[in-house]
Amino acid sequence: MTGTVVPKNPDFEARTRESFARQGVMGLLGAVLERVEPGLVQIALPFRQELSQQHGFFHAGVLATIADSAAGYAAFTLFPADAAVLTIEYKINLMAAADGERLTAVGRVLRTGRTLTVCQFDVHVEKQGRVTHCATGIETLIALVGRAGVRD
């Protein structure tokens, strides 16, 4: 593997935004794609009761859903135009309760190769102007080329 932050596809941003728009679950949650840069993607999510766990905080799974998408699309920005992205695995540490009005997940590419890409993600929660680093994780993605039905 060799590291790089030069996108192989000059249309990476349009392609990322178009793929994000097809993720049904992002619409269901109300997630917003805020930043799309080479090797970096940021997704935000305002709180509502339907996103909660039993104590009224954001459910860890909801938080992980936007973190996974942020990491996956961060990898995707560096892929060639004919490659799709799939998550192989990730690990997440929930360091503080996700108690607040708004989550922000940032995914960053740590290392990208022909087949595999490793990303880090960090999630912050905002409550009445105070920002807390509530989760961090590492995710491995695979670039798939030429798989029918798996476009991007």
Add this chain to the structure above:
Amino acid sequence: MTGTVVPKNPDFEARTRESFARQGVMGLLGAVLERVEPGLVQIALPFRQELSQQHGFFHAGVLATIADSAAGYAAFTLFPADAAVLTIEYKINLMAAADGERLTAVGRVLRTGRTLTVCQFDVHVEKQGRVTHCATGIETLIALVGRAGVRD
């Protein structure tokens, strides 16, 4: 830490079902609590377009959401009546595309102690009668006693 599968709270099932019912996100997704046994919880989720990633499969985050709840409630079934459960961290491997009509997540306690519990979860997807083991993971939970606003 010492292993055990004898629930400390005889009302563990009612308490688990009541807590599950308060998780707003389970209602949003359409998840169903199918089994609540000492040290084991199973949650099912039928597919619909709103739960998809960009290829039309279940989004990994949706899958992880029910896996996390299955593991968390499996731990919870063995907690004393005054302890709440929070996820510290988990790791998930997505071994096959979650392509199908229905997901089933089973969480099982591997080891439980006074403070920490370790669970394994496994997720299967069903497509036209064929069942595929599509994800597995390990999760660490903490038992919290006497925290205001964190009941269960």
Add this chain to the structure above:
Amino acid sequence: MTGTVVPKNPDFEARTRESFARQGVMGLLGAVLERVEPGLVQIALPFRQELSQQHGFFHAGVLATIADSAAGYAAFTLFPADAAVLTIEYKINLMAAADGERLTAVGRVLRTGRTLTVCQFDVHVEKQGRVTHCATGIETLIALVGRAGVRD
């Protein structure tokens, strides 16, 4: 990915034992290759002071070293004869102190595909006849073909 436990290489056992013998660190630790079966490898390690952490138990890293090799070689038993194995990532939970005279690590293939293989590993420690399940984890391996200097 498709699951299988039929080894592609009939000489998998000899090839695995020969590769293990070349792992300098296994000799340094004193690890013994006990079982080599299709999709399953077991490694044992007797205690000595040089393997300890500060409390006199097996160091977590030592434990992880044999667990990683057990998982890696479990994957390797199912690889074609021209493929090398490399660990991409793993996650380990240390569920009990590794306090005892002997560790046993078993790696098992959960799912194997052309490029990636997912394994589970479990480590038990034996102390005066009592066996404790002290660690569990999940590991992702990659099969490499045609890389100079990376034979197996």
Add this chain to the structure above:
Amino acid sequence: MTGTVVPKNPDFEARTRESFARQGVMGLLGAVLERVEPGLVQIALPFRQELSQQHGFFHAGVLATIADSAAGYAAFTLFPADAAVLTIEYKINLMAAADGERLTAVGRVLRTGRTLTVCQFDVHVEKQGRVTHCATGIETLIALVGRAGVRD
């Protein structure tokens, strides 16, 4: 949990160095404790054949052993004087072959609380003056107080 980088124990450095010296495995490997700062520890390890996997690189387990100790002692620097440290779990991604003459592992505290601490670790390998970021991971530690036989 609340984040902090002020050590509760003014003698944190002496206590960390003394505990490191008792880890038998650090001597066996030949690891050197290079930096001990509040919330940060660095450990270095020169290559020799006994530390290798089958291709002649550093074995992943050896790399993980010093990474685990770096993260554990980073947490330990912030603990009160009567608390011992144990690793609960960690996850490591091996991003490039650990091919070189020397490894350096740095552990950093991301968040520390009364019971749990989360650290990140990063490992670099140096080969003929070229430095490669070959591994990264996240680790969870627990502070133990008043356990007989578990001093630090």
